[in-house]
Amino acid sequence: MTVKVYIVTDPMCSWCWGMTPQIKIAAERLADRVEFDLLLGGINTHGSQPIGDYGKRHLFKLWKEVHATTSQSFGFKLPETFVYNSTIPCIAVAAMSRWLGKPAFDYLHRLQQLFFLEGLNINEPGLLADAAQDRGWTRDGMVTALSDINLREVVRFEFSTSRSYGTNALPSVLWEETGKRVLLAGGYVDADMLVQLIQTKLDGISLGS
Numbered sequence: 001m002t003v004k005v006y007i008v009t010d011p012m013c014s015w016c017w018g019m020t021p022q023i024k025i026a027a028e029r030l031a032d033r034v035e036f037d038l039l040l041g042g043i044n045t046h047g048s049q050p051i052g053d054y055g056k057r058h059l060f061k062l063w064k065e066v067h068a069t070t071s072q073s074f075g076f077k078l079p080e081t082f083v084y085n086s087t088i089p090c091i092a093v094a095a096m097s098r099w100l101g102k103p104a105f106d107y108l109h110r111l112q113q114l115f116f117l118e119g120l121n122i123n124e125p126g127l128l129a130d131a132a133q134d135r136g137w138t139r140d141g142m143v144t145a146l147s148d149i150n151l152r153e154v155v156r157f158e159f160s161t162s163r164s165y166g167t168n169a170l171p172s173v174l175w176e177e178t179g180k181r182v183l184l185a186g187g188y189v190d191a192d193m194l195v196q197l198i199q200t201k202l203d204g205i206s207l208g209s
Helices: 014-029 053-070 087-100 105-117 125-134 139-146 149-163 191-208
Strands: 003-009 035-040 172-177 180-186
Touching: 003 014, 003 191, 014 053, 014 105, 014 191, 035 087, 035 105, 035 149, 087 105, 087 125, 087 139, 087 149, 105 125, 125 139, 172 191, 180 191
Parallel strands: 003 035
Antiparallel strands: 003 172, 172 180
């Protein structure tokens, strides 16, 4: 029986960044039993105006909460001018996944580092292309992919699809068994809890076989 765990995540989601180390640990523990994949959730995908001082203060307050809960590091700085809309970096992650032929977790995590630790604008195509080149792709390949209308539509469909499973909170975890997906966890969970949730599902399969 084929089973898969989907992490519904986003390059600009602070709780997703907080959960990144936990996902890595869980995936390593369960590497021989389940396959991990990702779905892009999208953050403020209709936003078009640069974030103001109030918005930045609100984000920093949230980041402090995430840090207190997860111990994940934050640089607590943001680009002077940027639109808090994750559509473009999500397209970049989807493009990298397509090029790799597998989920681009490593590239996603690099974008999260650039944003949450270094305070860089990951909506800039040049920055996304540099990060892709660091992982073996060409800069031109990424720049071309970012303007791919079809890929943009695929990503927007992924946004709506991920929400159809009740993933209103990011990150979320989906369980897929025989092609059917259900919500396994909504919001942050640590590695031990994630492994326990998945193991319970796996035990259920064993009992039913």
